[in-house]
Amino acid sequence: LVEHIRPICLPTTDTLMQEMDLDKDFLVTGWGKTENGTLSDVLREANIKLKNPQACQQSFLRDIAQSQLCVGDTTRDSCRGDSGGPLAYPEEYLTTQRFVQFGIVSYGAHECGNGYPGVYTKLISFMPWITNILGT
Template identity: 40%
Template sequence: MKHAVTLLLALVACHAVGSLRLLERRCSSKSRSQRRLIGGLDSELFSTPWMAYLHRNGKFVCAGSLITYRFVLTAAHCIPYREELAVRLGEYDARTHTDCREQGCALPAQDFAIESFHPHPSYTTITHYDIALLKLKTQVVEQKNMTPICIVLDTTDTWQRYVDSIEQFSVAGWGKTETGALSHVLKAANVTQVERYSCLADYGYDATENHICAGDVVRRACEGDSGGPLVATVTNARVDFKVQLGIVSYGEGTCNGLSVFTNVRSYIPWIVDTIKNHNEQETD
């Protein structure tokens, strides 16, 4: 196989950082301050450089996350209009060309055309297999407001127990706020994990081990946050990694109470195989 293939496959190698195996070793590994969407505050500039703004002709559709320098992860239900969809990275305030806050000014956001769409082959409804990959036509050049989030490649029960033990996650997005309107500015909030049984018993959600259940009456994901990442800080070898553990999938139409997230751990083999197969096709 060509030498170039080896280089491309480095994106999907099992990178060891201590005992933590990561999809993209150059993912976000700096511990940044994070303010505590509904019940959320404006996210700090540069605090979530992996956020993807999916839009049709400039109109916001869904969120997503940059997980390698060529692939974006989102929910499968977010991509019905494939021929019109584009990915914007580095976005913060959709009303401004250059975003400036007390942290400084970011480089302008960039739009990326999508080369190919990869919803999970078993996806039929929002309640199961609600996960998709988007391959960008061009590779992302890393900058302060464009960096992949970390994806842990561990699929063991031990890792799942660790995920289940996390009390709070963070979510971010441009979804509806208390006003009922989409937010122009990226919002961030912390959400509390609850037992999957609560999603099933209290709301009738079909939540299984392939889902994560989180939220409360004050802070929860809402319409427009779909496809965005559920994130936690994982410390390994004295380094803090921002790790994506879930994808915003569905919840109450009124945006009250709990939300259901696709459990990324359940789909690691599919994510790795999809990225590997489509990088190989590019170099054949």
């Protein structure tokens, strides 16, 4: 694979499925819009924390499904063009430190990085379907 395209681990163990912790810094990466409003030509990353679902419910005036995560920082988050990208955390995985994907960038506020959190798909909610499709 190439420099910016590599496999990522999935949260397939019971322990990893319980690792959604509000105190952890998760990593989001993408080539979406930057603070100056243009798409990035280099892979960008940001460390961001999970938030309580109520933060997204207040920001977007709608319920957040249990299959979604509320994620973000007052100045750092994903932006348009990052959708579909990973939300990951480095974990001990089969005796090796690896990035495990816990979320998928979904949507956020119209103006990125303006203090509003973003909404991400919670990957563990779809692990039974994913493992069935993968045949494992």
